[in-house]
Amino acid sequence: MIYSLYRGLTTIMAPLISRYLQKRLHKGKEHPTRYAERLGQTNLRRPTGPLIWLHGASVGEAISLLPLINAMRRDYSDYHILLTTGTVTSAALMEKRLPDGVTHQFIPVDRLPYVRRFLDHWRPDVAIWAESELWPNLICETRKRGVSMALINARMSDKSLKTWQRVPGFAKKLLGAFDLCLAQTDEDAQRYRDLGAQNVQCPGNLKYASPDLPVDDAELAQLRNKIGKRPVWMAASTHDGEEVLIAQAHRRLKERLPDVLTIIAPRHPERGPSIAADLRAQSLSVAQRSIAEDLNPACDIYLADTMGELGLFYRLSPIVFMGKSLEPLGGQNPLEAARLNCALLCGPYMTNFAEIMARFAEQDSVMIVHDETEMVKAVTLLLSDEALREEKAQRALKVAVGEAAVLQRTLSALAPFIGGAGRGHV
Structure with a gap:
């Protein structure tokens, strides 16, 4: 009927x-x-x-x-x-x-x-x-x-x-x-x-069976050279509204780490121009990758608004926050970042990946943040404590490869x- x-x-x-x-x-x-x-x-x-x-x-x-x-x-x-x-x-x-x-x-x-x-x-x-x-x-x-x-x-x-x-x-x-x-x-x-x-x-x-995301080695070397010794973290697969919060977190991080670099990779790259405009309205220096803007030492936020390059940015950033998770929207796949030795942050709403998140929780390999304040605290801690950061990354990697x-x-x-x-x- x-x-x-x-x-x-x-x-x-x-x-x-x-x-x-x-x-x-x-x-x-x-x-x-x-x-x-x-x-x-x-x-x-x-x-x-x-x-x-x-x-x-x-x-x-x-x-x-x-x-x-x-x-x-x-x-x-x-x-x-x-x-x-x-x-x-x-x-x-x-x-x-x-x-x-x-x-x-x-x-x-x-x-x-x-x-x-x-x-x-x-x-x-x-x-x-x-x-x-x-x-x-x-x-x-x-x-x-x-x-x-x-x-x-x-x-x-x-x-x-x-x-x-x-x-x-x-x-x-x-x-x-x-x-x-x-x-x-x-x-x-x-x-x-x-x-x-x-x-x-x-x-x-089947998400556990995914291979490491591909990377252009020449691009990776070039960007690593540009970043140098700057502390760097990333917000991946962000959705509308999250970029403003990430920018606010960047401002607070910059008070403690003046040369910090934040990478934002929106889930939908076509939003790049509007995101860049929003961030610049907050007096932030933004380099937009899709139009080949230079990642220079004065850059606050590198906007990775391209398709198929997450493998590049995960390799550049030792800390990754997974987008779509601060509001009840279901989250995004954390396994790809975990496979590339990233320490993981997520919001409380990763319901689309409940089984994966349960495994991460069992290994104490992901930090859950509920708001901007907790995000800043977690990123600061991970950037300042290399041993903790590496331990979290290794625990996450163990989960990511454990069900191949x-x-x-x-x-x-x-x-x-x-x-x-x-x-x-x-």
Whole structure:
């Protein structure tokens, strides 16, 4: 009943959906030359042979799929791999990091004409969805075509669980469409079982399998030379409003450490110009990386508003605060910084990474700060106590590399699922 209503609404609301997409396009939230992909259209030919389609909603999900994609390129060399995501930032990052032979497309908007156009063209043999983004039309149409479907690295927050529990029949229809469900934690696994998922297993969180973020060694050497012996710390993957707080913390740190350098890497680099303007309005000296402004000794804040360079900045900064965590927004992935020997600070709201944060807490490897004052105190302590900073970083690294076997467990669970998929497409 609910799915029929959803399908009907997405059909009759075509003009509103089109207008919404146009607004997103004008705001830079849709790709200017690949907009047609959101309508299920493409100018690429489908390759000959069997095809594995993987979907990750945005940057975090796509990055977690990279180790799996690389392993599939090795283990299933006769398959072509298609990766879909839904955001401009994820597409830009995948352009740099996807291995040769893997195609990226934008996920079509969840209207039946767009979905059917997409599926008619790509004709996947296997569909693998990551984490928790579930589009009803796309799921049901894929299932209707007999495509083998798996939901991997699946997680279910308290909020999502309560939402799905209000529509149990709808939840069972969608989750029951997947032949296999691989959950991040035992708790996630039980929640998916309760909602109607079948063949549920718990190999662990694929985010633990991510390799060290890449770096341009020449850029790293150049920036290290510019920074010299200045004390440096970083706020990573910040969201709107956090940069002003980081700037205030910088001012207070500067009272104790006059030459301190703060690096801010916003989650959405396109916000760079507005962030720079806000920081300069506070009489701070800002160097904006996206327009090649010089990181000179007078620079207060280096604004790292580029894509795909977190590996560079994590290697430059021994202390990293993870953004999106001071307000109840869920946080950002701390494992990438931990793998690169960074001492970690987080706000109290890391609910999207609850299992990871529990492991960090067990190892006493992360410092939780609730406001600007606590942030300043923690950063000052870590900058002044090298032994403590290194101890925290090593404890975090131990957590980050401790579950690397999750990739092989995921591959093993998927092996019969992929091997049993049809290979009839040409």
